[in-house]
Amino acid sequence: MIPAVVRQKASPYARKLAKERSLALDAIIGTGPFGRIVAADVLNAPDEPAVRTAGPGPARIPSAFAAQIDLTALRRFIDDVDAAGLALSIEDIALRAAGRALAELDLSDAMANRDLALETGGRQIRLAMSRDHSVGVQRQARLEALDSERDDAEAEALLSVQFLEAGRVSPVLMPLLPGRALRLRLNTLAGGEALAALLCADPDVLPDEAAVAFLDSFANAMEEPLRLLA
C-alpha cells in the first residue's frame, strides 16, 4: 500500500510564520527548491478562510517536476512504422516509455507493482506495461479498455497518466490521485513539435532523486523511441 501521508517541505521560519497566521501549509505553493515553502510564500499567501488550518483535512502537496520533450524523432518514427503498415500514436509510445521508466526505478520490494493507470474521462484504466508484450499488443489492450466502461481507480498502480490537449496554459502542479504515488500529465505544445511533461510525486514514497530519474528516463525514451522496441 502506498502511504497517504506526504511531508510538506517548508523552511522552519515559514512554518513559524504560517503557525502565527493560522495558515495551513498545504494550501500554500512552495517556490523554494524542491517545492519548499519559504517565508515569502507564507507572507504572499492569500489571507482567505479556505487556507486556514481550521479548514477540512489537509490535501497533500506533492513534489513537482517538469520537462520539455522534443518530438521530432518520435514523429519520424511513427511515420516510418506507419509506412510499414503499423499504426501507432504518441500515446502508445508515451505509455510504453512510462512503463519502461517505471520498471527502471530502484524501489523497495514493497513497491513491486509497477503498473500504470491511464486517466480518461473521469475514470482510470490500469495497463500492465510488461516488456513481454509488443507495442502493438499494448495498443490493442488500451483501445479495448477505452471502449469498455471499466474503472480501475481502486486497482493498484504506481502511476497515473493523463494526456491533455495542446494549449497555451499548462498546469504547474496537480494533486495526486488516491493510491497513486506518481501522476504524469502530458500535453503537446503548440505546433506539436514538443511535449510538455509534468510529473508530481509523493516525496514520502518516492524520493525526489528517483522522481527526477523517472522523468529523465521517460524523456530520453521519448526522444529516442527506437530504444523502446528493444
Next chain:
Amino acid sequence: MDQSSRAAQSRNGSQANLPAASTMLGLFEKMVLLRKFETVAQAACRKGETPGFLHLYLGQEASAVGVCAHLQHSDWVTSTHRGHGHALAKGADPAGVMAELFGKVDGICGGRGGTMHLYDRSVGLFGTNGVVGAGIGQAVGIGLGARALGTDAIGVTFFGDGASNHGAFHEALNFAAIQRAPTIFVCENNLYATATPLSETTLNTDIASKAASYGMPGVSVDGNDVFAVWTVMAEATQRARSGKGPTLIETRTYRTVGHHEGDPVAGTYRSQEEIDEWKARDPIDRFRKKLVEEYRIASVQELTDIETRIDEIIDEALEFARRSPMPDPASVRRHVFAEPINPPVALAAPAAGASRVQGWLEAVRDGIAEEMRANDAILYFGEGTGERGGSFAHTKNLWAEFGAERMIDTPISEQAFTAAAIGASAIGARTVSDVMFADFAFEAAGQILLQGAKLRYMSNGGMNAPFVLRAGAGALRSSGPHHSGAYHPIFAQMPGLIVCVPSNPADAKGLMKTALRASDPVVMLEPKALYASKGEVPEGEHYVPFGVARIARAGQDITIVASGQLVGQAMKAAETLAAAGIEAEIIDPRTIVPFDIYAVVESVRKTHRLLVVDEAWAMCGMGGEIAQAINELAFDELDAPPGRLHTLPVSHPFAPVLEQAMLVNAERIIEAAQGIVDGLPPVPDHWMGQGSGRPVAAPAPAPAPIASPSAPPSAAPETPAPAAAGKDGEEDILMPFGDLTVSEGTLVRWVKGLGDTVTSGELVAEIETDKAVVEIEAPVSGKVTSIEAEVGQVIPMGGRIGGISA
C-alpha cells in the same frame, strides 16, 4: 661528590662542616614522611581506593628531600608524573595530597588534578605533570618571572633520565643558560624511562655532562645520599640566587617499585639482583645509620620517635582522605576560565573620543608598549623580536624602550620559551610568547594545549597562566604550506584558551591590551595579510572585551559571519550583493573563544539566513559549529539551510593560481550568499566518506587549462598594482615588491636628479618602510628622464617613482 666525601670525613674530626643537627634531622624526617606516605598510598591503591594510575616515589626520597631543603617558601618546583615526593618535600600538606590521590573534594586540587597534576600555589608547588619534560621550561620561566617581579625566588625542575632525551630538556637548558635564569635542573636518573634503559636511548649516559653543551655547570651526585644531594644543591641554589645562572644536577637513584602500581617490580627490563643491590643502598637506612653512627647526631630511639610521629601524620592523612566527600558533580564546569572572563578594564564603557588612522602593526605595538609601561612584569619572548624589532617589524622600538631583559630574544625554541611564558605568567608576571607564524605554534603545542590551557582547571582554580601566544596567521600571497595556516578552531577546541582573530587595527590593539590584563591564556592570531592594513584606532586607553562581536555591516537579508581577513572579503561581497538587492549583515565575532553566539542569533532573527565564512578548514570547523548553534538556538528563524564556506581542505599551495583556488574570496562569498537566498547553500565535500551511502563518484573533471599565462585567475591575488604605468622608451624606477607584510613606504630622498646619468645598480633614491630603508637602484644604465614622486610622498609597493632612458 667532593662535598659528600667532605661530609663523610667530618666523622673523624669536629662536626663543624656539618649543618645544624636540626637540618640533618629535618632531612631524615622528610624522607620518612615521603616513604611512609607512599607506602600508605600504595596500600590504598591496591585496595582500589585511589582512582587512576599511581607512580610511587619509593626509593628516590633523598633526591627530593636534599633538593627541597634549600628552597624558600617563595621558590617553586615543577615535577613529574612521579611527583608525590616533590610535592611533600616542597611542603604540601600530606592530608591534602592524600585526599587528592583519592579524588576527594579536600584534595589540594579539589579532585580535579590527581596524582599527576598536584598544584599548590601556597607552597610553591607548580605541579606534578603528566607529560614528560613539560615542567622543565616552565621552571625557566619561573626564574625569569621572579626576576621580573623583583624577587629572589628560583625555579627548580625535577625530571627523569627519560626526559633528558626530550627536546624540552635541551631547549630549556640552552634558553636558561643564555638568560642566566635562576633555575636549577634536577635530573633524577633512575636508569629507566618507564622500562627502557638509559643506555639504550643515548650513547652519552652521563647526563650531567650534557650541561657543558649549554655552558652551564653540570654535576652528578649519589641520589640515594641525601646529604650529598643537599650539599650539591647548596651550591646550585647559591649560584641561582646570586644571578650566576642555572645548574644541572643529576641525582643517580633508583625506584624500588614498578613504574606504576600494578607494574611488576622487576619486570622484563631489570633483574631482582639489581633491585636488591639498590635496596641495600636505601637512602633512609643509610642516613639513619650515618646519623647514629657517623655523625652521632641522634640516637636510634630519637629517630624511632620521629618515625612514630610521621606514622601518626600519615594515619591522619589517610583518615582525612577517606572521610573527605567526593567533589560535587555540579561543580564540574568551574575553573575553566576566570570568572568573569574579561578584566574589569575591558568592560568599562569606551570613552567616545578622538581616533586616528594607524597601521595594524603600529597600533598593536602601541598597545603592547602601553601595557608594558603600566606593568613592569610583562615579558616578551620571541625570535628576533628584540633589537631587530621582529620579522614583521611587529615589535619595532619595544627593545629600545624596555630593554633586553623584558624584550627577550629567544633561540628558535618555541617549546622552551612558550613553557617559560607559562611558568612566568603563572607566578605573577605576564608574558607574550611570539612564535612568529601560527604554524610554528605546533612546535609548542603541548605547552599551549596541555599545560597553559589546563592549568587553571587542573589546579582547581589555584593557578592560572595569563600568557599571550602571539602569531601571524592565515594566507598571504604564496607563503606556502608552512607559513599560511589559520588554526583558530584547533585552539578553540581546547577548554581554557581564549582565541582572538581580529580583523582591523583597532580591534587588534584593543584585544591585545585586554589579553595583557586578562587572567587566562590568550591565543592571539593576527591575520598577517592585514599587517599592512590601516584603520581608525581610538586614541588613549582602548580595550576590546572578549566575547563581544562587532556588527561590521548592517543588513536584513542574510547574516554573514566572518573573522580576520575574511571580514574585508565579506564587506566587498556585500557591496555586490547590495547591488543585486541582497543586504547582508556581517558579524565579526573578534574572538572565537568566547564566541558571541547571541549576536549571530539576533541577526538571524532579522535575516532568517546564515552564511559562515572562515579561513580555517571546514572539518569540525566554524561553519559546522555556528550553523549547529543556530539550529539549536534559532531553528524556527531559518528560512534556508545555513551555509558555510571555508578554505578548501588542502595544504596551502605555493603557486598563486593554486592558492587562489583554495581560498575563500569575495566572489565565492557572493555566490554562496546568493545560493542561500535561493534556498541552496553551498555543499562542501571534505567528508571523504568511503561508505556505501556516498554518491556514485563522478569522474573528476579534467583541470581546465589556463588560457594564457598572463590571464589573471578569476580570483586574482591581491597584489598591489603599480601606481603608474611607465612611459614609452623609459625603464621604470619602482618601489620594489619585497616584504609580504609591508604595503608602502615613504620617499626619503632622491640621490639622483633629472638629467643625471646613472649606471645600472647605482643608488637612485631611498624609501623608508615600516621595517627598513629600501635603497632604490637604477634598473638600467642611462639618464634619469622622469622624477614622479616627491620626498615625503607615500609610495605603494610596486609603484613607479620615475624613469630612466637607456
